[in-house]
Amino acid sequence: MMPLLTPLRRLRRMLPALLVGVSILLAPVLVLAVDDPSEMLPDPKQEARAEAIGSQLRCLVCQNESIEDSGAGLARDLRKVVREHVAKGETDKQIMDWMVDRYGNFIRLSPPLSVGTLLLWSMPVLALLLGLTTAFFAYRRRAAAPAAPPPLSDDEKARLAKLTKD
Amino acid sequence: MSTSPDNENLTRRRLMMGLPLAGAAVLGVGFWKMLAGMQRGSFNPHDINAPVLNRPVPEFTVPDQAPGQGFSAQDLRGLTKPVLVNFFASWCIPCLAEMPTLMSLKDDLTLWGIAYKDRPENAANFLKHSGNPFTRLGSDHDGRIGMEWGISGVPETFLVGPGGIIRWHTATPLDVDTIRNTLIPLLEKLKAS
Numbered sequence: 001m002m003p004l005l006t007p008l009r010r011l012r013r014m015l016p017a018l019l020v021g022v023s024i025l026l027a028p029v030l031v032l033a034v035d036d037p038s039e040m041l042p043d044p045k046q047e048a049r050a051e052a053i054g055s056q057l058r059c060l061v062c063q064n065e066s067i068e069d070s071g072a073g074l075a076r077d078l079r080k081v082v083r084e085h086v087a088k089g090e091t092d093k094q095i096m097d098w099m100v101d102r103y104g105n106f107i108r109l110s111p112p113l114s115v116g117t118l119l120l121w122s123m124p125v126l127a128l129l130l131g132l133t134t135a136f137f138a139y140r141r142r143a144a145a146p147a148a149p150p151p152l153s154d155d156e157k158a159r160l161a162k163l164t165k166d
Numbered sequence: 167m168s169t170s171p172d173n174e175n176l177t178r179r180r181l182m183m184g185l186p187l188a189g190a191a192v193l194g195v196g197f198w199k200m201l202a203g204m205q206r207g208s209f210n211p212h213d214i215n216a217p218v219l220n221r222p223v224p225e226f227t228v229p230d231q232a233p234g235q236g237f238s239a240q241d242l243r244g245l246t247k248p249v250l251v252n253f254f255a256s257w258c259i260p261c262l263a264e265m266p267t268l269m270s271l272k273d274d275l276t277l278w279g280i281a282y283k284d285r286p287e288n289a290a291n292f293l294k295h296s297g298n299p300f301t302r303l304g305s306d307h308d309g310r311i312g313m314e315w316g317i318s319g320v321p322e323t324f325l326v327g328p329g330g331i332i333r334w335h336t337a338t339p340l341d342v343d344t345i346r347n348t349l350i351p352l353l354e355k356l357k358a359s
Contacts, residue, residue: 060318063212073283074318077309102224102316104217 039076041083050086053095054079058107066109217316223330224314228304231281232290236304242278243330248356249276251324252300252340253312255284256292258320264339265296271345272299275353282320283309325349327356 041047051068057078059070067075067082078099085095099107111117152160203209218224227238242249252268254261268277279300281289286305293300306312315324318337325334334352336344 074309077313081313101217102313103318104316 039079039083041087046086047083049092050079050083053086053092054082056096056109057082057099058109060103060107218324218332219335221332223326223332226311226314228280228306228311231279231286231303231305233293233298234279234300234303237278237302239330241302242326245326245330246328247276248328248333248353249278249326251278251280251326253280253282253306253315253317253320253322254289254292255282255320256288257284260339261321262292262296264321264341265299267340267342267345268299269297271340272301276301278302278304280304280306280311282306282312282317325352 041050054068055066057067059065059067059072059075059078061072061074062070065075067078081098082095085098090098096108105111111120113121200209200211204211223239223242225239228236230236242251250271254264271277277299279302281303283306284292286307289305293303304311312322315322321339322335322337323340324332327333333356334348336348338344340349
């Protein structure tokens with residue numbers, strides 16, 4: 001009796017871990033933004049393109065989410081529009097322009113390069129240059145400083161020996 | 167006069183101290199301006215800067231919404247007087263709150279309404295209860311017309327000037343302050359030109 005029960009008991013003990021494992025495996029499937037499978041395009045290639053475009057578009061209701069991530073009604077409507085345009089065979093740029101034409105540049109999650117955003121876009125390079133300059137000066141100052149202090153004189157050695165004796 | 171090494175060192179030290187300070191000062195002024203603008207209401211980082219502003223109304227036609235008659239871009243372009251176009255919905259509480267303001271406006275300004283993503287019977291009922299300030303009424307059942315206008319919710323209001331040019335837009339419910347401080351001066355300017 002006992003040996004027969006053990007595997008069952010072991011399985012029961014493993015059940016929570018199993019559930020966690022399965023839900024972790026399923027999570028990527030669940031977070032796919034589209035909340036209704038009928039929204040998706042039948043052609044997986046087109047659907048992937050629509051998702052790529054949608055993830056660049058700001059949901060104007062919950063403003064820090066893309067329309068692919070958002071559950072707002074407007075986001076759903078915009079997702080639908082993106083898919084319609086993709087199915088029609090429009091280019092990414094055409095679809096982006098359609099959106100910007102109606103909602104302005106604010107709908108783009110990454111702002112386009114323009115005079116107003118030049119500082120924003122050049123910030124990584126500027127920060128790198130600033131860091132390199134600082135590092136360069138710091139390095140030069142360290143190089144200019146004496147490499148090692150002069151060796152101890154006999155007097156100093158004797159004093160050190162005396163101090164460290166006890 | 168040539169600079170001694172000591173002098174040169176001093177200039178460099180001043181520069182090293184001064185540059186970050188100057189940078190911080192510039193940033194500070196920038197942030198201060200942004201915050202001041204946010205407080206005054208002239209700067210809003212969440213603003214959807216409606217690109218339709220100062221453009222002709224988009225191409226659209228809204229079918230009739232009881233108890234009114236629908237309209238199209240052509241109807242707005244043919245006008246010689248300004249019209250206030252208001253997107254509303256029966257499911258929208260701010261729209262309900264806005265209705266008395268619209269009712270008080272209707273004798274002085276032509277108001278046209280578009281029911282956004284609403285069941286026609288619900289919108290009709292809504293207007294029966296709150297009063298109907300609109301002379302023309304259309305239904306945007308699936309929200310596609312709203313998209314053409316660039317709205318992100320309801321209520322949103324557009325002032326359409328003569329010739330069908332969109333002159334002003336707000337994404338908040340109309341209130342007395344906005345009407346007095348923004349809308350009336352704008353209408354006077356439109357009349358003068």
